[in-house]
Amino acid sequence: MSISSAIKSIQDIMRKDAGVDGDAQRLGQMSWLLFLKVFDAQEEELELELDDYREPIPEQFLWRNWAADNEGMTGDELLEFVNDKLFPELKNLTAPIDKNPRGYVVTQAFSDAxxxxxxxxxxxxxxxxxNEIDFTDSKERHLFGDLYEQILKDLQSAGNAGEFYTPRAITKFIVAVTDPKLGESIMDPACGTGGFLACAFDHVKANYVKSGDDHQILQKQIHxxxxxxxxxxxxxxxxMLHGIEVPVQVKHGNTLNKPLSSWDDQVDVIITNPPFGGTEEDGIEKNFPSDMQTRETADLFLQLIIEVLNTKGRAAVVLPDGTLFGEGV
Structure with a gap:
């Protein structure tokens, strides 16, 4: 079965479940399942490549050990395993970022799943x-990337996901203009589903990566x-689908929830489509200078970008009309 057929079948099955209400929840449900399957596919590759390989999460929670067998757990037994064992364990997994970075990625991914x-x-x-999709196959991964984008487009057309989806044509144009290079730090402070970061990764890989060492450098420069x-x-x-083995640089949090003066990092390339048209929660504006305080999200992100961008860095930002020339801050 093709990936598109498999995903359509999954969506049809979910529509029968009383607990899944609407496209956003269907995508949320599919997302943690996809994450665990993709994660385990990478683990199988790393297990073959690394002499000192250790499972980053308890072995029983790897996809291959509870989900891969089509005749395995089902019904109430499966629900009890997922709700009472898998989720509590992965949410509360002790995985320091310096000692177990891949376990840390799992904990972050499941923090609010x-x-x-x-x-x-x-x-x-x-x-x-x-289980019909083979994420160890490079062609399947490529096709899934296209389908992944289509799912987001469908949600956007339904009015549910516009805030975290940027059309591919825009991401490709912005990345081409900024031309991030190997070794340069690349950041999206409001990265959504990672469209800009994935495009930047592909750009650097296609134009500047010449060796395995280069690939390792690239993996660490995406933030x-x-x-x-x-x-x-x-x-x-x-x-992970694009080849970043340990995406610990993708943080779950609010970039604006940190005093502007405390940013020490200087970033070479910033590419982003920050949320605009909305306001931040009370108190966030106090992280900014008194004469520049506002609760308008896009204005705060613009201040942040100016602050953290390297002196010779480049930034490309999608902003609404009037942001640069409107009255007041």
Whole structure:
């Protein structure tokens, strides 16, 4: 079965489940399942490559050990395992970023994730459909990237995901103009599902990576922060699909929730489409100079970008009309 057919079948199955309400929840449900499957596919590769390999999470929670067998757990047994064992364990996993970075990635990904499905038999059917996709196959990964984007487009057309999806044509244009190079720090402070970061990764890989050492450098130069759980989880999965083995640089948090004066990092390239048209929670504006305080999100991000950008750095930002020339701050 093709990836597009598998995903469509998964969406149809989820529509039968009383616990999944609407496209956003279907995407959220699919996202943590996809994450675990992609994560385990990478673990199998690392297990073959590394002599000192150790599982970053308890072995029983690796996809291969609870989900890969199509005749495995189902019904109430599967629901109990997911709700009472898998989620609590992965949410509360002790995984220091310096000692177990891949475990840390899992904990961050599951920090606010949720199993919406209430029917264990339907959940097994969804898992079995995912088992038809081989994420160790490079062609499958490439096709999934296209489909992944289509899912987000569908949600955007439904009015649910516009805040964290930027059309590919825009991301490609911005990345081409800024031309990030190997070794330069690349940041999206409101990275959503990782469209800019993935495009930048592909750009550097295609134009500047010449060796395995170069590839390792590239993996460490991509940085992103996303406030909301769902796009953060999608971004983490997106980075893994693009070849970043340990996407610890993709943080789950609010970039603006830090005093502007405390930013020591200087970034070479910033590419972003920050949320605009909304306001931040009370108190966030106090992280900025008194004469520049506002709760308008886009204005705060613009100040942040100016502050953290390297003197000779480049930035390309999608902003609404009037941001640069409107009255006041």
């Amino acid at each position: 949720f199993n919406y499905m209430k029917n264990g038999t339907l959940l097994r059917q969804v898992i079995n459909k995912l 992103g922060v996303e406030k909301k759980q769902l796009p953060h989880l999608l971004c983490t999965t997106n980075m």
